[in-house]
Amino acid sequence: MNTEEFRKHAHELVDWMADYFENVEKLPVLPNVKPGDILNQLPEKAPEKAESFEAIFKDFKDVIMPGITHWESPNFMAYFPANKSKASVLGEMLMSTLGSQCMIWLTSPAAAELEEQVMNWLCDMLGLPNTYTGVIQDTASTATLCAILTAREKATGYSVNEKGFDLQKFTVYASEQIHSSIEKAVKIAGIGAAQFRQIPVDDAFAMIPDALSTQIEEDIKAGFKPICVISAIGTTSTTAIDPVSEISDICKKHNIWHHVDAAYAGTALVLPEMRWMSEGVEDADSFVFNPHKWMFTNFDCTAYFVKDPVALVNTFTITPDYLKTSVDEEVKNYRDWGIPLGRRFRALKLWFVIREMGIEGIQEKIRKHIAFGKWLEGEIASHPDFELMAPVPMNTVCFRFTGADSDKLDELNEQIMTTINESGKLFFTQTKLHGKFTLRLAFGNTNLEAYHVENAWKLIQETAKAL
Numbered sequence: 001m002n003t004e005e006f007r008k009h010a011h012e013l014v015d016w017m018a019d020y021f022e023n024v025e026k027l028p029v030l031p032n033v034k035p036g037d038i039l040n041q042l043p044e045k046a047p048e049k050a051e052s053f054e055a056i057f058k059d060f061k062d063v064i065m066p067g068i069t070h071w072e073s074p075n076f077m078a079y080f081p082a083n084k085s086k087a088s089v090l091g092e093m094l095m096s097t098l099g100s101q102c103m104i105w106l107t108s109p110a111a112a113e114l115e116e117q118v119m120n121w122l123c124d125m126l127g128l129p130n131t132y133t134g135v136i137q138d139t140a141s142t143a144t145l146c147a148i149l150t151a152r153e154k155a156t157g158y159s160v161n162e163k164g165f166d167l168q169k170f171t172v173y174a175s176e177q178i179h180s181s182i183e184k185a186v187k188i189a190g191i192g193a194a195q196f197r198q199i200p201v202d203d204a205f206a207m208i209p210d211a212l213s214t215q216i217e218e219d220i221k222a223g224f225k226p227i228c229v230i231s232a233i234g235t236t237s238t239t240a241i242d243p244v245s246e247i248s249d250i251c252k253k254h255n256i257w258h259h260v261d262a263a264y265a266g267t268a269l270v271l272p273e274m275r276w277m278s279e280g281v282e283d284a285d286s287f288v289f290n291p292h293k294w295m296f297t298n299f300d301c302t303a304y305f306v307k308d309p310v311a312l313v314n315t316f317t318i319t320p321d322y323l324k325t326s327v328d329e330e331v332k333n334y335r336d337w338g339i340p341l342g343r344r345f346r347a348l349k350l351w352f353v354i355r356e357m358g359i360e361g362i363q364e365k366i367r368k369h370i371a372f373g374k375w376l377e378g379e380i381a382s383h384p385d386f387e388l389m390a391p392v393p394m395n396t397v398c399f400r401f402t403g404a405d406s407d408k409l410d411e412l413n414e415q416i417m418t419t420i421n422e423s424g425k426l427f428f429t430q431t432k433l434h435g436k437f438t439l440r441l442a443f444g445n446t447n448l449e450a451y452h453v454e455n456a457w458k459l460i461q462e463t464a465k466a467l
């Protein structure tokens with residue numbers, strides 16, 4: 001493809017992209033495909049000869065698009081959103097054009113320095129203490145793994161990195177409601193899933209600090225070395241909020257690393273009125289949240305903040321001769337701030353988003369999403385045939401239909417969900433609370449309006465009635 005052809009096709013694609021944004025709401029959120037439907041349309045062998053861009057783009061539209069789940073639709077209310085904005089898409093276009101690989105300062109000085117400053121902005125925007133230093137990671141899973149590895153190394157004077165494990169057994173703690181990425185990180189870090197302690201939660205699904213304290217003391221008595229506690233601001237199931245401040249106190253008493261997982265709900269801290277959730281975060285050791293979930297920055301982009309960047313860098317540093325530069329003493333070489341050597345220029349899209357929306361623009365949307373959550377909470381609480389299954393601090397609502405024989409409710413609720421998801425009008429997912437099948441709506445799409453949430457609620461009521 002020569003430059004003139006590139007120019008032509010790029011313009012066509014941008015037109016397609018604008019149309020997509022315009023029309024996505026009308027598309028079925030979940031595609032109507034069966035396993036293998038797409039695979040069977042793809043040639044078994046890669047083409048020997050070059051193909052025209054027209055042919056490739058045609059297949060994108062005819063073969064790939066019918067198998068796409070539309071995360072960009074405001075009717076996508078499953079999992080957590082991975083929302084985006086047009087500014088972030090434009091930023092991503094420039095990122096891929098530059099193709100910068102930002103492993104060290106020298107491999108793109110502007111990327112390293114923009115990352116540093118955008119992380120300072122975010123720290124400020126969320127009301128995090130200025131004792132935190134930020135770095136961009138690919139996902140929250142990676143950031144949490146970094147936290148556990150740093151905790152392990154700090155607790156052992158960096159000896160596991162050097163000598164491997166001795167006979168000492170480490171323990172890691174989180175609530176029963178914690179995200180699966182934490183158990184995965186415990187396994188990868190060599191701690192062993194058997195040494196992962198899941199602490200009971202209260203009626204609001206938040207960790208019970210006394211139970212944490214007791215478990216830590218028992219473990220110490222039994223010869224374990226507790227190294228890390230992970231608390232959640234916004235668990236995945238219900239956006240429950242652990243008592244960060246009390247957990248910080250327990251960690252300080254026993255000299256344990258406290259990592260705060262705010263992967264989803266961290267974005268809500270742009271609102272001063274939501275900062276009650278992060279009380280005590282100044283006494284934690286690290287904090288992670290995903291601009292790629294709720295802060296209008298397309299996947300992937302995770303913000304990881306640490307209080308002791310020296311411990312982080314000591315855990316991950318490697319300096320082979322071929323990467324040494326004359327400015328290493330003066331700059332941040334982010335390859336030492338995480339797991340992969342190579343790094344994308346993610347700061348660029350984040351910078352675009354923050355500038356194009358402004359802090360006020362971001363606050364306005366987040367405030368609106370939370371108000372929709374409150375509205376739906378009220379609707380469900382006052383409906384005779386539905387019950388709320390968890391508190392609704394933000395925009396994730398867990399509830400179930402109760403207007404039938406109690407022994408059929410799990411099945412009925414599942415049927416409501418499946419029927420609606422198959423219709424393509426809405427896509428949402430389930431969770432299990434108190435052993436019961438629970439409907440769960442999480443809405444944080446960039447273009448979400450009140451009528452999307454009202455329509456979803458209407459659809460659920462009508463479907464329940466019809467079954």
Ligand SMILES: *Cc1c(COP(=O)(O)O)cnc(C)c1O
Nearest residue numbers: 139140141179181235236263264
């Ligand atoms: C989504 C989520 C994660 C994992 O995020 P990734 O960026 O996909 O790794 C971790 N913790 C919580 C609470 C989450 O909601």
